[in-house]
Amino acid sequence: MHDIVEEFEITFNQIHQHLKELNGYPKNDNFVELLQHSKLKHSVVRVHFDQLKQYAKLRNAIVHERISGDYYIATPHEDVVHHLKSIQKILEQPPEALTFATRPVLFFKTSTNLLHIMEAFSKHGISQFPIYDDSHHFAGLLTNDGIVRFLAQTTENGGNPALHVQASDVLGYEKHANVQFLSATASVFDLEERFEKSLNEDKKLKAVILTKTGQSDDLPMGIVTTWDLIKVDRREQDIS
Template sequence: MSDELVERFELAFNQIHQHLKEMNRFPKNDNFAELLNHSKDRGVIREFYDVLRQYAKLRNAIVHERVRDGYYIASPHVEVVEELEHIKQTLDQPPLGLDVATRPVMFFYEETELLHVVEAFRKHGVSQFPIYRDGAFVGLLTDAGIVRWLGESVDAGAVAVDQVTVGDVLQHEKVHNVEFVSETASVFELEDLFESSHGDREKLKAVMITEGGDRDGKLLGIVTLLDLIMMDGG
C-alpha cells in the first residue's frame, strides 16, 4: 500500500509541476518551489499555496532520501495523496472566467440619458458600464469619466445635465483597454491577459465575456483585476 501511495503522490505532484511550468511559459528555471512562488497570486494556486509548499518538502524527502528501493524515509498518508490529486484535478479543470465575473452585466446605449446612468452608478456601487450603439460595443463609461466630463462642462458654477446622453459624455472618456473572451475561457486565461498587459502604457481595464468571444456578441459577464484578486477570498 505504501508503494502505491508514493506512486500516486509522485504522479499527481509531477502533473501539478507540469501545470506550473505551463503557467509560467516553461522558464529555464523550472524548480517547483520557484514556479510555485511565482504563481502564488493566481486564483487556484493562491488557494493551495501553503499546502503545496509542504507537499514539496515531502516529495523531496520521498525522492531524495530513499533508504533503498521500496523503502522510504517518509511516506504520504492516504488523505495527503487524495488532497494532492484533488489539487491536480482542479488545475486540470480550472474555474471558468464566468465563475468570478460580475453578471448579469448592466449596460447602456449611447442615447441613454446621463442621469439614468448616474443613478445606476449610485445604486449598484460599480465603477464602469459597457456602452453599446446598435448592438455594437463602443466603450466603457466610468465614474471617473463622468467626473472628468463634469469638470469640463462647468459653466458659471453649474452643469446642465438635462438631455445630456451617455454618448455626449463618452466623447470625453478615455479609450480603455478591453479584451473579449468566450464563455469557455478559464480564470487562468484571464489572469494571463491581465499579466501580459502589466507593462503596457494602458493596462487592461476589463475582460468582457461574450458568446463566442465576439466583440459584439451577447454580453455574459465582465471581469476586472479586482474580481480575480478577490477570488477565493484572496
C-alpha cells in the same frame, strides 16, 4: 504503503506538468522555480504555495532518499495525498472566468440619455457601464469619473447639462480605459493572465468583458475588474 507513495508521486508529477504548461514549458523546469513564477499569476498556486513547497521536499525525500526497495525514509499521510489531488484537479479543470464575473451586465446604448445612466449609477452602486452602439459594437466604458468631468466642464452654461445629453456625448470625456474581451468559456487562468500581462506592460486593465465569442461586437455576458479577482483568492482559500 507502496500504493500511497505511488499515488503521491503520480499526482505530484501531474501538478509539475501543469506548472510547466502554465509557464510555457521553460528550460528551467525546477518545481520550486515554477511555483515561484506561477504564484505571481495564479491564485490556486498562490494560496497553496507553502504547502506545495513542503510537498516538493517530501517528494525529494521519497525519490532520492529511499533506503531500499519499498522502504522509504518518509511516506505521505492520506490527507496529504487527498489535498494534493484536490489541487491537481483544479489545475487540470480550472473554473471558468464567468464564475467570478459580475453578471448580468447592465449596459447602455450610445443613444441612452445621461440622466437615465446617472440614475442607474445611484440605484445599482456600480461605477462603470459598457456602452454599445445600435449594431452591438462596443463604444467604450462610461464611468462615474467621466460623468463628473463632463458635468464639471459643461455647467458653466447654466441649466441642467445632462438633460439632453446622450452616452455618446460623455464618452469623449473619458480617459482611455484599457478594456479587453475574452470568451465566456475561457478559464480563470486565462483571465488572470490578462491582468498579469497588463500589469507587466504597465497598462492598467480596467476590465475584462466576457462575451460568447470573446469579440467586442457580442453583447456582454459578464464583466471582471480587479475587485472581482479577489473572489478567486477567496474561493481557493475556502477550498484549502
